[in-house]
Amino acid sequence: xxxxxxxxxxxxxxxxxxxxxxxxxxxxxxxxxxxxxxxxxxxxxxxxxxxxxxxxxxxxxxxxxxxxxxxxxxxxxxxxxxxxxxxxxxxxxxxxxxxxxxxxxxxxxxxxxxxxxxxxxxxxxxxxxxxxxxxxxxxxxxxxxxxxxxxxxxxxxxxxxxxxxxxxxxxxxxxxxxxxxxxxxxxxxxxxxxxxxxxxxxxxxxxxxxxxxxxxxxxxxxxxxxxxxxxxxxx
Amino acid sequence: xxxxxxxxxxxxxxxxxxxxxxxxxxxxxxxxxxxxxxxxxxxxxxxxxxxxxxxxxxxxxxxxxxxxxxxxxxxxxxxxxx
Numbered sequence: 001x002x003x004x005x006x007x008x009x010x011x012x013x014x015x016x017x018x019x020x021x022x023x024x025x026x027x028x029x030x031x032x033x034x035x036x037x038x039x040x041x042x043x044x045x046x047x048x049x050x051x052x053x054x055x056x057x058x059x060x061x062x063x064x065x066x067x068x069x070x071x072x073x074x075x076x077x078x079x080x081x082x083x084x085x086x087x088x089x090x091x092x093x094x095x096x097x098x099x100x101x102x103x104x105x106x107x108x109x110x111x112x113x114x115x116x117x118x119x120x121x122x123x124x125x126x127x128x129x130x131x132x133x134x135x136x137x138x139x140x141x142x143x144x145x146x147x148x149x150x151x152x153x154x155x156x157x158x159x160x161x162x163x164x165x166x167x168x169x170x171x172x173x174x175x176x177x178x179x180x181x182x183x184x185x186x187x188x189x190x191x192x193x194x195x196x197x198x199x200x201x202x203x204x205x206x207x208x209x210x211x212x213x214x215x216x217x218x219x220x221x222x223x224x225x226x227x228x229x230x231x232x233x234x235x
Numbered sequence: 236x237x238x239x240x241x242x243x244x245x246x247x248x249x250x251x252x253x254x255x256x257x258x259x260x261x262x263x264x265x266x267x268x269x270x271x272x273x274x275x276x277x278x279x280x281x282x283x284x285x286x287x288x289x290x291x292x293x294x295x296x297x298x299x300x301x302x303x304x305x306x307x308x309x310x311x312x313x314x315x316x317x
Contacts, residue, residue, distance in 0.1 A: 057275075058302055065299070094302065101304040103244075108251050148248060148305060182249070 004042040013049035020208035034066040044081040047088030060090035089199030100149030106182025125227035136216040138202035145201040147183035165189035243274035
């Protein structure tokens, strides 16, 4: 399966994403520059972390208008898998592909740490390889990762089981102390209503090798791979 | 012609920066600061008739200069700024 890693000016996890994806059997991956206008021929799209356009104005606000984004929106609407990591998550929210927004961490500190997240739903192309309650150890590194959504959006997210990951402690309890950035309801990652677009603040791309401290991130990419393979077999 | 855009965080959105600044004001003995909100201020130098540009400017305020999920904006056209 072919995964496109979009490069914006200021992306800095594009290489991490490419290396992580290529380390997984069955995934081919390459970069696509943000000035490109087509993503046909790719099975999945990855918006990597970084500081696109220097985070000017708001994180992701300018990247959202890059030429490639028109195609990302089109492909997302046609059902293609899209994952946005960190700055990629911010871009997806700015583009309106995911509800809510990411604002300054409640502590005002840039957090660079290892966190534990709990898989809330297995019914998604991004978590289908894991049982509900599985714990993923993933790194975070962000200054604007506090997820915000108004109450109506929040109850919709919960009703439709769109919250895929929540920050939790080492035993899997979703408690305020385990929340690194003040995100509402400890939300670490959400998908859209159609379940083909996923955004998360933690970095699965930096956790695909044991020697990096965790290989749990690979389970997200493996889930995507399995779901793509199932779709292809059904077609 | 100069138009001004003022972007502020919505009432319902927590503003930790504003809270930190208010805290500093209190430390400096200014106890009257009940709340501080930090936003963004833009000055846009325009060519041509501002009235003609206004609809497009409003569109830009909504789509680019502010994020309606978390922010409100105010567009001040030259004739309103007196």
